[in-house]
Amino acid sequence: MSFDMATAFRPGLPEPAVPWQDPPDFAFVGGNNDADSVPFGGLAEAAVNALKREGRALATYNLGGSPLGYLPLRRFVCDALGVRADTTVQPDEVLITSGSLQALDLVNQALLAPGDTVLIEQATYGGMVSRLQRLGVSYVGIELDEHGIDVAHLASVLDELAAAGRTPKYLYTIPTVQNPTGSVLPVERRLEVLALARRHGVPIFEDDCYADLVWDGTRPPTIRSLDDGGGQVIYCGSFSKSIAPALRVGYIVADQSVVLQLMALKSDAGTGALEQLTLAEFAPSHFDQHVERLIAALKRKCDRMVEAVGREFGAEVTVTPPKGGIYVWLTFPDGVDTDALAPAAAEAGIQFNPGSGWSADPAWGRRRLRLCFGDAEESSIDRGVAELARVYRESGQADQPGG
């Protein structure tokens, strides 16, 4: 008679994970990247050099330094944000995290309690939506257009909440290569968003994970830089998208007092030192060139996917070509339900992110879906999108069967 550990679990846990299955042929999900672009030779060389020079330091937690993270890596984050995003940062304003998902968890832990309200973008990162649900936090979606946040809508939501006596705990925004729409918020709107946040005393949580992957290589200044010491913005970024997602290295940038509060919540005794050492060795001399090549590879895949969607779905589906990144966002006609499409697609070996899970309002998202192309072979993009179009037509949901 064996003991049933489930009887000891606390109530309200998320569903257990399901045992791993290899992905299907057309796995257009997940923030994966282009395998041909992984700079593994350069990373190997960097790992060797760093280990030979500083390997003894592995004997102490955090390489014997600050739990904020390996100082040369924090310095690189500062330098890169300066050069690439016009943002002045000091190393003691940087907390290296175990991927940017840990950044989300730490910021949420510091700011959110059940019953709180936050603002998110109408379409946003599904992992944030599920986190908020699990935390018992309410969220209001801010409308987006092809450039990102609709400032007038943000203003009216803030006014409504203020009238009801509620101050949102933060505005979560992905201004540069918005996930999932791929827009880049122009600097004028960034200033307007910031002005509204200031007026209402609402922190901005700026998630810039994909910001290095803008096609034309230029990023607007971060909202954090526009705040110019105003204390309004907690910023996070990642090496997952620019180098490799299986490395788990991200970062939070915030005022030092905020960073020290978040550090007190970081209970993992530091982020993996080998990954930090390797990135700190690799990045200063290779990052820019690597990212330029990566962007070119991703842009080819993106074009291929946008083309395939146009070819296979015709005018029935809207896809605004993204400004960068690894995904496209498809909008179907009114009445289409992409949740209902998913099982038939799965049978045909296709995975996509139904829009309901990537939206503040699932009903709004239901006729939308996200397709990731980062790790897809170019020929699978063509075949997978063709298959998806076939599944869609055969689902009976299409306006123009056969069209």
Place this chain on the structure above:
Amino acid sequence: MSFDMATAFRPGLPEPAVPWQDPPDFAFVGGNNDADSVPFGGLAEAAVNALKREGRALATYNLGGSPLGYLPLRRFVCDALGVRADTTVQPDEVLITSGSLQALDLVNQALLAPGDTVLIEQATYGGMVSRLQRLGVSYVGIELDEHGIDVAHLASVLDELAAAGRTPKYLYTIPTVQNPTGSVLPVERRLEVLALARRHGVPIFEDDCYADLVWDGTRPPTIRSLDDGGGQVIYCGSFSKSIAPALRVGYIVADQSVVLQLMALKSDAGTGALEQLTLAEFAPSHFDQHVERLIAALKRKCDRMVEAVGREFGAEVTVTPPKGGIYVWLTFPDGVDTDALAPAAAEAGIQFNPGSGWSADPAWGRRRLRLCFGDAEESSIDRGVAELARVYRESGQADQPGG
């Protein structure tokens, strides 16, 4: 006028961290290790080989495999537990974690709610005590002798709690190289502890972080193995102590259903792949030999510290030589307060862990302290312990000033 983010923090956060300061001369704290023993050359070679073979896989989360962790590393964990601790484990019963601290957090998240009660060892890992406090969980300390858990005391505590209608959510034990006492629980007691846990329906959370560092190289079977499929035990281990603490790779071993529940709580999208790849490449051919050498180096330091404590403190302080690990546990005469000793020691450049923070009952721990020797130079051990004895005598707390 800048925004004060602290006004947005939720109530009840832990104190912010303090800005990093370099450690003093005699930092006898922290689970650090012997710098001369870090196998950085072997790790560098392993990193290169692994990256050249599988570097492309970094483009996908979890190297394109299960979020449980890199399969060859999970296989090594199984093999090593089989050979070293007579424990049969399948790879789908292993969840690789970002250090064993994440293992503690995941198990706590799955099992504990505010108001719960758990059993811990009378003297135990301070990081677990602080976690339980933060979670609002009560804990009862089980008495220890030189071999570990006092089974009779465990039985009486379980009976008392049962009489009060309370079932502890788990018994947290560090049976092999107990932290901080350095004892190793004999197999007979393991069986008795297990029998009691079964009778009372109490899960055992077995933390075997230091178990590879037993001086004589032999470990008793794990409690998990003695449970023999009984479902009673969640086990965790780590490469922090056997390889290097700045690497953040630990593991949970539990029944598959439990592992899948814990995996659903692991919100970091996987543990760093470069560290997993490197360890999986290094360990199969190098682990045993490396650990043998590491143990020899640590044993020398341990002997040196035990000797220094005897020489400097005399009979006034009891120190039972540990059976392995990186720390010794000192017991002072009744009435001594090691919390009060800490500031003066700090002024003399000495850090130690006051026993109050490493004890279920701070009052019981107050005349005790932990000294870590893993990363100390042998000569600093002599000088640091001599300095600590001087501080103690000058504190006015010594029974025999000058003795």
